[in-house]
Amino acid sequence: xxxxxIYHLETLLxxxxxxxxxxxxxxxxTTQPAISARVREIEGQLGVAIFRREGRxxxxxxxxxxxxQDCEPLLAGLESALLEAGNHAGAAxxxxxxxxxxxAATCLPQFASAIGKDLPGVTLHIDLDLTAxxxxxxxxxxxxxxxxxxxxxxxxxxxxxIGAVDLTWLASPSIAKENRLHSxxxxxxxxxxxxxxxxxxxxxxxxxLPVRAINTCNNVEAMLGIVASxxxxxxxxxxxxxRLIETGQLAEFxxxxxxxxxxxxxxxxxxxxxxxxxxFRRAAHLSVAG
Amino acid sequence: xxxxxIYHLETLLxxxxxxxxxxxxxxxxTTQPAISARVREIEGQLGVAIFRREGRxxxxxxxxxxxxQDCEPLLAGLESALLEAGNHAGAAxxxxxxxxxxxAATCLPQFASAIGKDLPGVTLHIDLDLTAxxxxxxxxxxxxxxxxxxxxxxxxxxxxxIGAVDLTWLASPSIAKENRLHSxxxxxxxxxxxxxxxxxxxxxxxxxLPVRAINTCNNVEAMLGIVASxxxxxxxxxxxxxRLIETGQLAEFxxxxxxxxxxxxxxxxxxxxxxxxxxFRRAAHLSVAG
DNA sequence: TCTGATTGATAAGAGTTGCTGATGCACAAG
DNA sequence: CTTGTGCATCAGCAACTCTTATCAATCAGA
Numbered sequence: 001x002x003x004x005x006i007y008h009l010e011t012l013l014x015x016x017x018x019x020x021x022x023x024x025x026x027x028x029x030t031t032q033p034a035i036s037a038r039v040r041e042i043e044g045q046l047g048v049a050i051f052r053r054e055g056r057x058x059x060x061x062x063x064x065x066x067x068x069q070d071c072e073p074l075l076a077g078l079e080s081a082l083l084e085a086g087n088h089a090g091a092a093x094x095x096x097x098x099x100x101x102x103x104a105a106t107c108l109p110q111f112a113s114a115i116g117k118d119l120p121g122v123t124l125h126i127d128l129d130l131t132a133x134x135x136x137x138x139x140x141x142x143x144x145x146x147x148x149x150x151x152x153x154x155x156x157x158x159x160x161x162i163g164a165v166d167l168t169w170l171a172s173p174s175i176a177k178e179n180r181l182h183s184x185x186x187x188x189x190x191x192x193x194x195x196x197x198x199x200x201x202x203x204x205x206x207x208x209l210p211v212r213a214i215n216t217c218n219n220v221e222a223m224l225g226i227v228a229s230x231x232x233x234x235x236x237x238x239x240x241x242x243r244l245i246e247t248g249q250l251a252e253f254x255x256x257x258x259x260x261x262x263x264x265x266x267x268x269x270x271x272x273x274x275x276x277x278x279x280f281r282r283a284a285h286l287s288v289a290g
Numbered sequence: 291x292x293x294x295x296i297y298h299l300e301t302l303l304x305x306x307x308x309x310x311x312x313x314x315x316x317x318x319x320t321t322q323p324a325i326s327a328r329v330r331e332i333e334g335q336l337g338v339a340i341f342r343r344e345g346r347x348x349x350x351x352x353x354x355x356x357x358x359q360d361c362e363p364l365l366a367g368l369e370s371a372l373l374e375a376g377n378h379a380g381a382a383x384x385x386x387x388x389x390x391x392x393x394a395a396t397c398l399p400q401f402a403s404a405i406g407k408d409l410p411g412v413t414l415h416i417d418l419d420l421t422a423x424x425x426x427x428x429x430x431x432x433x434x435x436x437x438x439x440x441x442x443x444x445x446x447x448x449x450x451x452i453g454a455v456d457l458t459w460l461a462s463p464s465i466a467k468e469n470r471l472h473s474x475x476x477x478x479x480x481x482x483x484x485x486x487x488x489x490x491x492x493x494x495x496x497x498x499l500p501v502r503a504i505n506t507c508n509n510v511e512a513m514l515g516i517v518a519s520x521x522x523x524x525x526x527x528x529x530x531x532x533r534l535i536e537t538g539q540l541a542e543f544x545x546x547x548x549x550x551x552x553x554x555x556x557x558x559x560x561x562x563x564x565x566x567x568x569x570f571r572r573a574a575h576l577s578v579a580g
Numbered sequence: 581t582c583t584g585a586t587t588g589a590t591a592a593g594a595g596t597t598g599c600t601g602a603t604g605c606a607c608a609a610g
Numbered sequence: 611c612t613t614g615t616g617c618a619t620c621a622g623c624a625a626c627t628c629t630t631a632t633c634a635a636t637c638a639g640a
Contacts, residue, residue: 002300003597004372007292022616034599036618041598046376052562056607056616059431062383062565063375066413069384070371074364081360082294085353086336093352094359123356141349272342275352293626311588324628326589331627346587346636 004045006078009071011038012050016068020057084121091275092121096143098134099126101220102196103147105240106165107263111147111286115279122275130218131193138268144276145283146266150195158269160284164260167199169253170241171233176251181207186232188215188223195261196220200235203257224250237261294335296368299361301328302340306358310347374411381565382411386433388424389416391510392486393437395530396455397553401437401576405569412565420508421483428558434566435573436556440485448559450574454550457489459543460531461523466541471497476522478505478513485551486510490525493547514540527551 007028014024021035028035043050050064060068084092099108108126115122127143131152137143139156152159170176175185181204189200201211215232217223224241227234228249235257244250265283267276297318304314311325318325333340340354350358374382389398398416405412417433421442427433429446442449460466465475471494479490487504494501505522507513514531517524518539525547534540555573557566 002297003295005293005295009368010292020616031600032617033601033619037598040618046372047378048376050375053617054431054560054562058617061563062381062385062412062434065384065386066382067371067375070374071368074367074371077364078299078361078368081357081364082336084360085340085357086338088337091352092356094355095352096355122352141344144352270344272344273351310586312586321629322588323590323630327627330589343588348588 004042006075008038008042009075011035012042012064012068013072013075015039015051015058016060016064087121090121091119091278093275094123094125095145095276095279096125097127097145097147098129098137098143099147100131100134100149101128102149102237102240102261103263104128105220106237107147107162107286111283114282114286118282119278122279130191135266138266141268144267144271144273145279147263147283148266149261149263150198151262152264152266156269157266158271158280159264159266160280162263162265162283162286164262165237165239167196167235167257167259167261168238168241169203169233169255169257170227170236170245170250171253172228172230173248173251174230175233176253179254181209181233181253181255183209183212186215187212188217188227188232188234190220190223191216191218196235196237199257199259199261202259203235203255206258207255294332296365298328298332299365301325302332302354302358303362303365305329305341305348306350306354377411380411381409381568383565384413384415385435385566385569386415387417387435387437388419388427388433389437390421390424390439391418392439392527392530392551393553394418395511396527397437397452397576401573404572404576408572409568412569420481425556428556431558434557434561434563435569437553437573438556439551439553440488441552442554442556446559447556448561448570449554449556450570452553452555452573452576454552455527455529457486457525457547457549457551458528458531459493459523459545459547460517460526460535460540461543462518462520463538463541464520465523466543469544471499471523471543471545473499473502476505477502478507478517478522478524480510480513481506481508486525486527489547489549489551492549493525493545496548497545 011024011028014027015021015035018024018027021039022032025032025035039051048063049061050067051058052061104126112124115124129137131148134143134146134148135152135154135157138146139154169181171185187200187204189197191197200214204211217226220236220240223234224236224244228244233253241250245252265280267280271277271280301314301318304317305311305325308314308317311329312322315322315325329341338353339351340357341348342351394416402414405414419427421438421440424433424436424438425442425444425447428436429444459471461475477490477494479487481487490504491501507516510526510530513524514526514534518534523543531540535542555570557570561567561570
């Protein structure tokens with residue numbers, strides 16, 4: 001049954017549309033015996049009659065009508081899929097992207113919209129994940145491109161910087177009004193392995209404060225809500241907190257960490273897929289700032 | 291591009307699912323070189339690389355992933371359509387039915403539900419139409435079966451009676467309370483060519499009333515509403531008016547036409563499609579009464 | 581580092597399939 | 611009855627696909 005080719009079914013549809021083998025033969029730029037043979041092949045493979053020979057013509061049987069009706073939309077879809085896949089012009093395909101939460105919130109929107117506009121044939125599959133798993137997936141070939149915060153280096157990876165964003169200490173206004181960090185304010189940070197965590201610790205040391213037990217939350221967006229509700233202070237990318245600052249739910253400290261949060265895009269160093277390379281190139285030209 | 295067979299795409303899907311050519315070869319009960327050849331064929335037809343040879347294995351390119359994802363549901367649909375079409379057990383297919391309005395309201399519901407229950411593979415396409423066009427379509431092969439009222443006979447048609455329903459004079463209660471037709475009551479009927487019209491005329495004559503200008507409406511359901519609103523009296527199949535009689539919107543006259551309305555089912559006399567013949571046989575065993 | 585196992589590519593031969601062009605048969609219209 | 615139309619069939623030819631056997635590249639483990 002699987003010996004049937006696409007053109008067999010296409011032949012069926014054209015016979016159904018035009019009514020005669022001969023007309024279908026002309027439409028498909030072939031000869032009438034070829035059409036006869038194709039129909040014979042289909043009927044042989046399926047084991048049922050699709051056409052009833054009637055007078056000097058043929059008409060569809062009930063089964064044949066059902067088959068034609070069922071196949072028409074499927075075939076149209078298949079043709080467009082193949083056409084799309086075979087379309088040389090421009091990049092096309094599915095690119096699997098991994099992103100850290102912060103990168104997803106800061107870099108990805110503009111990247112995704114730029115790709116959607118410039119390369120309409122490209123579909124993005126984005127998964128948010130932790131940095132370690134992200135890199136693991138890229139190395140294993142499960143993901144194509146990773147957007148992540150903080151410098152990473154690995155022999156199997158090729159990376160490019162895509163900009164940096166300012167970090168700042170934030171807390172609810174009642175806490176931040178003193179404009180000075182002191183040891184009674186609970187400190188929050190994302191998990192150990194995040195570059196933000198490193199910056200948090202360094203900033204605390206620079207301010208002469210002890211690096212005490214630090215509360216952690218592995219989701220920045222959630223942590224924004226926690227800190228905004230008065231739970232303490234934390235270092236955030238300023239752009240991610242912009243709305244909460246504007247609405248007065250968070251306020252900045254005068255104390256500011258020195259370093260920025262730098263973003264990178266990473267692919268496997270032996271990547272050869274032209275579409276992935278093109279997207280890497282475009283990502284590397286992104287310039288994230290704020 | 292159309293030289294591709296179903297099994298080419300199926301091969302693609304199995305490679306994507308299993309990861310290697312060898313595994314796909316085993317799954318598809320063939321050899322690895324055959325799989326290689328199929329892939330080469332697909333890539334040749336499409337003109338793009340679907341797999342990237344990497345190390346001792348292969349991985350999908352971005353385009354390839356897109357193609358696989360696009361094809362998966364389409365292929366599943368195609369397979370089930372072909373499987374359904376090739377399924378010998380029982381009748382299956384699309385049968386095009388033409389029906390007159392009255393037949394549609396009286397015979398078709400039970401027929402359609404019986405078919406739906408006994409022959410789940412059969413799909414019905416029902417068109418309501420006027421008797422003349424119906425028969426024309428059946429003779430031309432545009433419709434397979436016709437359900438219609440009144441006896442028809444044509445050299446190209448094969449018919450079978452499927453029962454009869456009682457006819458009765460109806461009007462709104464205020465008119466019908468006299469229980470006697472008289473010449474001041476406007477008479478309604480469906481168009482000239484309907485058997486109901488003939489019965490109406492005969493009944494009028496039998497009652498000693500003149501066959502005056504008769505109001506017509508080519509839709510019985512609409513005419514029921516017209517008569518129920520007090521516009522006059524008309525002969526209806528009693529079953530079609532049952533609800534309006536029960537709710538008191540229509541009432542019967544004592545005067546009743548002698549003849550019933552007989553229904554028939556018709557197919558082309560040289561019909562050979564086994565599914566159509568089976569449905570004709572079943573329709574002929576319908577027994578409509580009321 | 582070396583060996584063995586795994587994976588895909590390639591080549592040659594056999595079998596099959598599909599197309600073409602010519603011909604025959606059935607049916608419909610004039 | 612003749613002509614035209616439409617499908618089936620046949621023979622020859624070209625193309626394709628499968629299989630078996632072999633090769634090259636890569637990776638895992640000793």
